[in-house]
Amino acid sequence: MITRKDLLDIESLETSEVEFILENAKPFKDLFTRSVKKVPALRGKTVLSLFYEPSTRTRTSFEIAAKRLSADVTNFSVSTSSVVKGESIQDTVDTLQSMKCDYIVVRHKASGVPGMIAEMTDASVINAGDGFHAHPTQALLDAYTFKEILPEMKGKRIVIIGDILHSRVARSTARCFHKLGVEVGFFGPGTLIPDAVPEFIHTFRSYEEAVAWEPDVMYLLRLQLERQKHNFLPSLREYHQTFGITHKRFQALREKGTWIMHPGPVNRGVEVADDVMSYERSLINQQVENGIAVRMSVLFSMQPRVAARALGDSGESSS
Amino acid sequence: MIHEIPNGPQLFQGGSIATESDREAKRADLLVEDGVIIGIGPALGIPEGAEVIDCSGKILLPGLFDMLVHLREPGREDEETIQSGTEAAIAGGFTGILTMPNTDPPIDSAAMVRFVQSLARENARIPVQTAGCISKGRLGKEMAEIGDMHATGARLITDDGSSVQDPNLLLRAMQYARSFDMLVGSHCETPMLNGEGVMNLGSMSYKLGVPGMPAISEEICIERDIRIAQHAGARIHIQQVTTSRGLEIIRRFKNEGVAVTAEVSPHHLLFNEEHLAPDYNTSLKMNPPLRTEADSEALLEGLIDGSFDVIATDHAPHSSYKKNMDFMAAPFGILGLETALLSLFDRLIKPGRLGWDSLVRAYAKNPRTILGLDEATGLKEGASLNLVIFDPEGETQITRESLQSQSHNTPWLGKTLAGNVESVWLGKTRLI
Amino acid sequence: MPTTCLLTEADIANKIRRLASEIVEAHPSGPLGFVGIHTRGVVLAERVHQAVTDLRNEPVAYGTVDISLYRDDLDNLGTIPAIKSSDIAFPIDGRNIILFDDVLFTGRTVRAAIDCLMDYGRPSRIQLAVLVDRGLRELPIAADFVGLTHPTTREDHIRVSFTDTDADSEEGVFLL
Numbered sequence: 066m067i068t069r070k071d072l073l074d075i076e077s078l079e080t081s082e083v084e085f086i087l088e089n090a091k092p093f094k095d096l097f098t099r100s101v102k103k104v105p106a107l108r109g110k111t112v113l114s115l116f117y118e119p120s121t122r123t124r125t126s127f128e129i130a131a132k133r134l135s136a137d138v139t140n141f142s143v144s145t146s147s148v149v150k151g152e153s154i155q156d157t158v159d160t161l162q163s164m165k166c167d168y169i170v171v172r173h174k175a176s177g178v179p180g181m182i183a184e185m186t187d188a189s190v191i192n193a194g195d196g197f198h199a200h201p202t203q204a205l206l207d208a209y210t211f212k213e214i215l216p217e218m219k220g221k222r223i224v225i226i227g228d229i230l231h232s233r234v235a236r237s238t239a240r241c242f243h244k245l246g247v248e249v250g251f252f253g254p255g256t257l258i259p260d261a262v263p264e265f266i267h268t269f270r271s272y273e274e275a276v277a278w279e280p281d282v283m284y285l286l287r288l289q290l291e292r293q294k295h296n297f298l299p300s301l302r303e304y305h306q307t308f309g310i311t312h313k314r315f316q317a318l319r320e321k322g323t324w325i326m327h328p329g330p331v332n333r334g335v336e337v338a339d340d341v342m343s344y345e346r347s348l349i350n351q352q353v354e355n356g357i358a359v360r361m362s363v364l365f366s367m368q369p370r371v372a373a374r375a376l377g378d379s380g381e382s383s384s
Numbered sequence: 385m386i387h388e389i390p391n392g393p394q395l396f397q398g399g400s401i402a403t404e405s406d407r408e409a410k411r412a413d414l415l416v417e418d419g420v421i422i423g424i425g426p427a428l429g430i431p432e433g434a435e436v437i438d439c440s441g442k443i444l445l446p447g448l449f450d451m452l453v454h455l456r457e458p459g460r461e462d463e464e465t466i467q468s469g470t471e472a473a474i475a476g477g478f479t480g481i482l483t484m485p486n487t488d489p490p491i492d493s494a495a496m497v498r499f500v501q502s503l504a505r506e507n508a509r510i511p512v513q514t515a516g517c518i519s520k521g522r523l524g525k526e527m528a529e530i531g532d533m534h535a536t537g538a539r540l541i542t543d544d545g546s547s548v549q550d551p552n553l554l555l556r557a558m559q560y561a562r563s564f565d566m567l568v569g570s571h572c573e574t575p576m577l578n579g580e581g582v583m584n585l586g587s588m589s590y591k592l593g594v595p596g597m598p599a600i601s602e603e604i605c606i607e608r609d610i611r612i613a614q615h616a617g618a619r620i621h622i623q624q625v626t627t628s629r630g631l632e633i634i635r636r637f638k639n640e641g642v643a644v645t646a647e648v649s650p651h652h653l654l655f656n657e658e659h660l661a662p663d664y665n666t667s668l669k670m671n672p673p674l675r676t677e678a679d680s681e682a683l684l685e686g687l688i689d690g691s692f693d694v695i696a697t698d699h700a701p702h703s704s705y706k707k708n709m710d711f712m713a714a715p716f717g718i719l720g721l722e723t724a725l726l727s728l729f730d731r732l733i734k735p736g737r738l739g740w741d742s743l744v745r746a747y748a749k750n751p752r753t754i755l756g757l758d759e760a761t762g763l764k765e766g767a768s769l770n771l772v773i774f775d776p777e778g779e780t781q782i783t784r785e786s787l788q789s790q791s792h793n794t795p796w797l798g799k800t801l802a803g804n805v806e807s808v809w810l811g812k813t814r815l816i
Numbered sequence: 817m818p819t820t821c822l823l824t825e826a827d828i829a830n831k832i833r834r835l836a837s838e839i840v841e842a843h844p845s846g847p848l849g850f851v852g853i854h855t856r857g858v859v860l861a862e863r864v865h866q867a868v869t870d871l872r873n874e875p876v877a878y879g880t881v882d883i884s885l886y887r888d889d890l891d892n893l894g895t896i897p898a899i900k901s902s903d904i905a906f907p908i909d910g911r912n913i914i915l916f917d918d919v920l921f922t923g924r925t926v927r928a929a930i931d932c933l934m935d936y937g938r939p940s941r942i943q944l945a946v947l948v949d950r951g952l953r954e955l956p957i958a959a960d961f962v963g964l965t966h967p968t969t970r971e972d973h974i975r976v977s978f979t980d981t982d983a984d985s986e987e988g989v990f991l992l
Contacts, residue, residue: 068895085898089898092885092900095902154709176711180663197595233593236590263587366896
């Protein structure tokens with residue numbers, strides 16, 4: 066059961082709502098093997114893709130998800146040159162409101178913008194990533210992928226490695242796994258692990274310490290190559306040696322059968338050595354596939370605000 | 385409602401007077417003639433021909449003075465002018481303010497001081513003191529003409545808006561200003577540590593996913609600036625302290641006898657970083673930022689024990705367009721003048737956590753003393769009338785329409801605060 | 817409101833046997849597939865499938881559909897329902913399909929099921945088998961195999977209980 070207009074972050078979801086979205090994702094995934102991969106559930110609805118930050122992967126994933134639900138998808142091009150820093154969100158939203166979209170999928174580099182938009186519009190707002198704040202659909206697809214291979218989630222362990230400080234994926238994914246009973250650890254350079262992380266997170270001082278904790282999954286974050294410029298890291302080479310899954314470390318993980326996840330795209334030679342990409346226990350491709358199913362579930366689960374609602378005989382079979 | 389008071393005595397009868405010596409306001413009447421207080425006492429008789437002003441149930445306060453106000457004239461008259469800013473001040477119970485030099489162009493010369501003063505004489509109903517910049521253009525490189533500005537009546541020099549990054553410039557400015565006994569004000573932050581931060585660095589900045597400004601940025605700058613003042617033998621005023629460690633540093637230097645005074649804002653006493661979630665409310669975005677609840681508690685202690693000499697709002701008007709931007713892009717700063725007294729009353733004085741004595745000391749007396757003003761600093765016999773009549777049983781709704789300021793960026797917008805500024809009297813004039 | 821029992825547990829079993837034999841009579845051979853509509857249509861389909869397998873030489877394929885994604889009233893629901901997987905593992909093309917539901921009422925569920933089925937492939941024929949036909953059709957849909965025809969009014973409520981899906985009540989079909 067879910068009665069919600071917007072999906073802005075994991076924090077505001079009840080655990081039961083998280084489980085609901087994941088449960089509903091399975092039937093959507095099953096559709097992918099049919100010849101007709103579409104269902105008419107969102108037929109005639111308009112989904113607007115409002116991406117202020119470029120992103121081909123996430124945007125395409127949402128687009129496919131919406132289209133498989135038979136919705137009409139439009140990309141609202143926000144040309145980076147015309148968006149002056151700090152453009153009034155109100156102006157954009159006023160334009161969108163007049164277009165009467167049902168769903169708006171937003172990605173913005175400033176945290177809090179999807180929330181602002183959600184306040185101002187009747188459409189369902191789905192946060193596709195805002196600043197370092199949240200990326201709820203990524204967290205949900207990560208949880209779904211994890212659950213597929215380790216259905217008994219409680220008590221399992223996951224270590225998230227990399228630039229936690231600047232990562233909305235780390236924040237949302239950690240919170241989501243925690244809600245589902247998985248133990249979460251963080252590891253990375255001292256400059257990129259915030260001091261004030263939530264209490265439930267185990268922080269590790271070294272790769273060896275993280276591995277000794279016996280995680281079931283190593284979740285690798287993408288490293289932005291610019292971090293070096295601001296004195297967060299001396300070099301990518303050193304990052305790979307100290308914090309990455311080097312060839313040698315990979316051999317050890319393979320022996321243990323540890324699973325690997327990554328939100329993509331992967332920086333080969335930085336987060337992982339090249340050979341990890343062909344590892345049988347790499348879940349990176351499943352994450353992408355599941356992303357579409359989970360996003361279908363999310364779009365199906367949220368309800369835009371409609372002025373007049375006829376109260377149907379909900380639940381009662383009008384067969 | 386402005387009117388010249390008719391000649392003849394006036395008796396403000398039945399109210400209670402707030403002073404720097406008692407927590408509670410004490411029952412007393414006030415007798416005024418020709419704009420001068422000629423008698424104070426519990427039950428003054430009504431002299432012949434006196435106008436009686438009924439103050440029963442009201443608190444009589446000395447007019448307040450705010451030492452950190454941004455009037456946006458010249459430069460951003462769409463956000464605030466000297467007139468609208470001073471009207472806002474009067475509405476908030478202030479009869480004097482010190483305006484900051486980070487205008488456009490900045491107040492970094494005697495000519496600019498004179499310009500702003502003349503605008504104030506024409507447009508403001510209360511005296512407006514001016515601060516001047518420490519550096520030319522407020523660029524932090526070369527010293528401004530401090531002597532000339534002092535001669536023209538500037539009361540304090542500060543590069544507020546920014547800290548002085550070059551320690552040598554700060555030292556020279558202090559040594560130079562010493563000869564004029566000109567007070568140096570310091571906005572304490574270390575920009576390279578703050579980086580792109582938009583709020584306090586801590587668990588809330590993690591949760592909201594925005595870059596943070598660490599407390600040490602303020603703390604080490606406070607330490608540095610006071611040490612430099614100590615070395616230079618100069619007076620220093622630390623503006624807008626927000627960290628408990630920063631306060632401890634100030635206490636330590638005070639104990640050593642350094643001539644340092646310190647300031648806290650009403651909003652840092654009443655709000656903390658947790659109030660920023662989940663809405664990313666830009667009306668709580670300011671620099672220096674709201675810190676933790678523990679810091680707010682410590683700051684209140686500091687006000688009560690006198691470690692803080694002064695309360696000041698850092699009144700910073702910004703247009704709604706700018707404040708409607710996302711949290712990263714919105715400018716720092718919120719309004720303060722019209723809600724300072726009300727919010728302090730509503731949240732601290734009325735519940736008994738702060739006494740009227742602290743307020744009178746920090747918000748009426750000390751600011752004027754520190755700036756060397758011979759304006760009346762209290763309700764005393766022989767002093768020129770400088771009075772606010774405050775109704776503790778009333779309440780004030782803060783709305784766009786009720787605000788005198790041209791801007792509306794206050795966290796109290798749409799809220800109702802206990803208390804009401806009923807009237808403000810200055811010399812022979814009733815201002816509201 | 818008094819509750820009338822329209823079919824007891826034993827009655828249901830009889831109806832199922834009759835449906836099974838009618839179906840086998842109509843389809844003695846050839847590719848045949850049963851598709852149950854979630855939730856109680858699935859139980860009916862399973863039971864009839866069991867009975868038919870005993871009567872017919874050739875095997876009958878079996879699948880289920882959840883029509884939540886094909887409903888015409890998604891906008892009017894207060895809360896979003898949980899969806900179950902549809903599971904049709906056999907090829908639909910060129911096959912005779914019999915849809916199963918517990919109660920035939922307005923016909924909208926069956927309409928949705930037909931659309932769903934069509935997205936899986938192109939059956940040569942679709943027929944409908946129901947336990948109870950209560951009338952009051954809103955679409956031109958008719959059942960080919962009916963357990964019990966019982967005309968009702970809009971205010972009536974038909975409740976079907978199977979032990980498989982409604983563990984805490986006795987099995988039967990009731991009119992409330």
